[in-house]
Amino acid sequence: MTSLLANDTSLLNITGWLQQLKQQGQISALDFHFAKSFASSEQADVLMVAAALVSNELQAGHVCIDMPSLAKRCEQLGACPLAGALEPEFWQVQLGSSAAVMQAELSRDAKPLVMQYGRLYLYRYWNYEQQIADYFGEHSLTRDYPLAQIQQQVEQLFSPNWQMLLQAKAAYSAQQMALYAQQYLDVNDANLLNNAEFLSKLAGIAQVSELQSLVAKIANASKINWQKLAALQACYQPRLVISGGPGTGKTTTVTRLLALLQDLQLSAGKAALNIQLVAPTGKAAARLSESIIGAKQQLNASEQTIATIPEQASTIHRLLGVIPGRAEFRHHADNPLALDLLVVDEASMIDMPLMVKLLAAMPKQARIILLGDKDQLASVEAGAVLGDLCAFIEQGYSQTLLDNLQASSGFNLSAWQAKQPLPIADKLCLLRKSYRFDAHSGIGLLAAAVNQGQVKQTMALLESRREDLPYQTLNQDSYKDLLEQSAKAYQPYLEALRQALPMEQVFAKFHQFQLLVALRNGDLGVTGLNQRIEKRLNQQGFITLPKHADSVWYAGRPVMIEQNDHEQQLYNGDIGICAQDESGQLMVAFESANGLRWLLPSRLPAHQSVYAMTVHKSQGSEFKQVCMLLPPATQALVNRELLYTAITRAKSTFSLYADAESISAACRNKTQRRSGLVERLAVGE
Numbered sequence: 001m002t003s004l005l006a007n008d009t010s011l012l013n014i015t016g017w018l019q020q021l022k023q024q025g026q027i028s029a030l031d032f033h034f035a036k037s038f039a040s041s042e043q044a045d046v047l048m049v050a051a052a053l054v055s056n057e058l059q060a061g062h063v064c065i066d067m068p069s070l071a072k073r074c075e076q077l078g079a080c081p082l083a084g085a086l087e088p089e090f091w092q093v094q095l096g097s098s099a100a101v102m103q104a105e106l107s108r109d110a111k112p113l114v115m116q117y118g119r120l121y122l123y124r125y126w127n128y129e130q131q132i133a134d135y136f137g138e139h140s141l142t143r144d145y146p147l148a149q150i151q152q153q154v155e156q157l158f159s160p161n162w163q164m165l166l167q168a169k170a171a172y173s174a175q176q177m178a179l180y181a182q183q184y185l186d187v188n189d190a191n192l193l194n195n196a197e198f199l200s201k202l203a204g205i206a207q208v209s210e211l212q213s214l215v216a217k218i219a220n221a222s223k224i225n226w227q228k229l230a231a232l233q234a235c236y237q238p239r240l241v242i243s244g245g246p247g248t249g250k251t252t253t254v255t256r257l258l259a260l261l262q263d264l265q266l267s268a269g270k271a272a273l274n275i276q277l278v279a280p281t282g283k284a285a286a287r288l289s290e291s292i293i294g295a296k297q298q299l300n301a302s303e304q305t306i307a308t309i310p311e312q313a314s315t316i317h318r319l320l321g322v323i324p325g326r327a328e329f330r331h332h333a334d335n336p337l338a339l340d341l342l343v344v345d346e347a348s349m350i351d352m353p354l355m356v357k358l359l360a361a362m363p364k365q366a367r368i369i370l371l372g373d374k375d376q377l378a379s380v381e382a383g384a385v386l387g388d389l390c391a392f393i394e395q396g397y398s399q400t401l402l403d404n405l406q407a408s409s410g411f412n413l414s415a416w417q418a419k420q421p422l423p424i425a426d427k428l429c430l431l432r433k434s435y436r437f438d439a440h441s442g443i444g445l446l447a448a449a450v451n452q453g454q455v456k457q458t459m460a461l462l463e464s465r466r467e468d469l470p471y472q473t474l475n476q477d478s479y480k481d482l483l484e485q486s487a488k489a490y491q492p493y494l495e496a497l498r499q500a501l502p503m504e505q506v507f508a509k510f511h512q513f514q515l516l517v518a519l520r521n522g523d524l525g526v527t528g529l530n531q532r533i534e535k536r537l538n539q540q541g542f543i544t545l546p547k548h549a550d551s552v553w554y555a556g557r558p559v560m561i562e563q564n565d566h567e568q569q570l571y572n573g574d575i576g577i578c579a580q581d582e583s584g585q586l587m588v589a590f591e592s593a594n595g596l597r598w599l600l601p602s603r604l605p606a607h608q609s610v611y612a613m614t615v616h617k618s619q620g621s622e623f624k625q626v627c628m629l630l631p632p633a634t635q636a637l638v639n640r641e642l643l644y645t646a647i648t649r650a651k652s653t654f655s656l657y658a659d660a661e662s663i664s665a666a667c668r669n670k671t672q673r674r675s676g677l678v679e680r681l682a683v684g685e
């Protein structure tokens with residue numbers, strides 16, 4: 001079928017229209033040139049508009065565009081010279097009959113554009129999505145280890161901290177203790193512990209062994225511990241995604257899970273698994289290493305097993321092997337990684353192209369464990385892979401997996417039997433309990449309220465004046481207060497620098513506090529706030545701004561790298577602090593696994609001062625105190641994931657400067673990134 005307007009005049013009109021959109025900044029030069037590549041095709045007018053818009057969607061993080069959105073975008077952009085373009089059916093009919101569009105339901109002959117389930121893709125992105133759907137849609141259950149061995153090892157690794165329970169018993173009343181023990185031991189039925197007989201027996205206990213035998217009487221069938229289940233799932237499922245909010249024990253669980261698998265390997269007389277740890281950024285990798293080292297110290301396992309768990313994590317880019325100047329990596333399907341098990345932390349930050357490259361480089365039989373928080377901001381680039389995979393996380397498990405999990409845990413999982421079992425659902429586990437925040441922690445409660453979109457509850461928490469949740473409405477006065485508070489919070493690291501304390505201590509003090517914002521520019525964004533905080537610290541004498549207008553460097557300037565530079569081994573998100581060396585020369589220090597690295601300021605790739613940081617850049621980091629400025633609701637960036645991600649970066653205090661309307665908008669606006677991955681996994685493609 002040829003378009004109604006497929007003639008020279010219409011093509012000129014379309015080209016002019018797209019040109020105008022490019023000049024207005026509505027579409028990029030890349031979108032425009034991609035559109036022009038269809039200029040000599042049949043139905044060129046239709047294809048050019050569709051191509052420009054689908055390409056443009058990638059910049060908003062969408063992997064594809066659906067027909068109603070194509071029509072809506074044409075309406076929003078205005079004056080589209082294509083008759084019928086405001087109707088979804090127009091696009092369905094026109095693209096559905098175009099020779100330049102692969103109809104994925106009918107054929108797999110590659111074409112530049114692809115249509116599937118009413119969505120239009122660039123071929124490359126359709127193919128990425130297909131590879132992820134194939135990887136996670138495959139049936140991959142295994143039974144590599146004997147049941148008795150699994151049961152025994154998992155009990156040992158996940159045994160409760162008895163001393164901690166005994167200490168709690170000394171501090172709590174009988175009723176409080178019953179509640180605490182119920183939560184700590186993951187007992188479903190409160191009456192099992194909160195009854196006269198149990199309480200009187202508990203009261204008489206003084207030794208760990210007595211406590212153990214009392215607790216042993218509570219049948220496993222009345223408990224569910226999701227951390228333990230995640231570890232067991234890994235015994236049967238070589239491809240696993242573990243999602244959980246802050247402090248739900250993702251690192252603790254993965255460390256125990258690795259110990260379990262290594263134990264099983266060693267007791268079967270096999271070689272220990274070659275395990276590698278990665279994260280998307282250097283900062284997140286450093287944090288993963290730190291957490292694994294901490295979790296290993298708590299492990300109830302043999303020294304031999306503990307020694308087989310690695311501590312050093314690297315970035316995904318480093319693992320895959322960057323080739324300077326090339327988009328491909330050294331490791332790919334034809335040159336897979338040499339490993340048996342890969343742990344990938346902060347998986348929500350991984351965009352679709354990088355995820356595909358990582359999965360492609362995995363050896364066929366190797367295990368992969370993705371860790372992350374499905375509710376955090378999605379990756380900066382297109383896709384929301386972790387979120388899409390986790391769409392099935394409450395779906396329940398197949399009979400086979402359920403039988404194995406029940407047999408190895410003793411838990412009653414009948415409520416978790418899937419009505420329609422899907423391979424992807426067998427690969428997911430959600431950790432549901434936070435071990436970091438107790439029931440009274442404002443941060444934990446606030447994160448949960450925002451995540452569930454509860455506006456009233458969120459406002460009530462913020463207005464309750466909790467110590468860990470200082471809140472002020474954003475106005476001129478509170479803006480000044482925010483500058484004052486931020487400058488004050490940064491003084492300790494500058495004081496440490498002035499006293500010439502070791503740089504490690506300067507960094508530790510710097511990381512105690514972080515101001516987070518949504519915008520890059522303007523008074524409410526990174527640039528405006530950086531300038532004002534710098535000015536304030538200069539007035540207070542904590543820094544001395546350079547006299548020459550063309551110089552930006554001074555001792556104490558904290559910077560964040562904004563571009564990967566493989567030669568210098570500096571990566572997007574790395575933080576450095578400027579300081580004088582012995583000769584008085586200004587250098588920038590960076591922390592690394594092998595200690596400090598010092599670089600000349602002139603050697604740094606793109607960077608920016610980092611008194612204020614965007615929430616996006618803060619992913620994978622944690623700070624004792626976080627202060628957030630949420631811009632007015634008119635900003636498209638104000639959404640639930642943004643506020644939730646900012647809150648969950650804070651360990652002890654989260655202070656918010658925002659107006660009520662903006663907080664309410666953030667709670668209500670859940671971002672939807674368009675992709676077809678959920679549908680493809682649901683039909684088991």
Ligand SMILES: Nc1ncnc2c1ncn2[C@@H]1O[C@H](COP(=O)(O)OP(=O)(O)OP(=O)(O)O)[C@@H](O)[C@H]1O
Binds near residue numbers: 245249250435
């Ligand atoms: N089963 C458990 N029993 C007692 N404490 C636990 C348990 N699991 C985790 N914790 C504690 O909770 C805290 C958070 O655990 P962990 O760091 O593993 O969580 P996480 O989900 O990786 O956190 P993050 O929010 O940093 O990603 C740690 O102090 C850890 O020791």
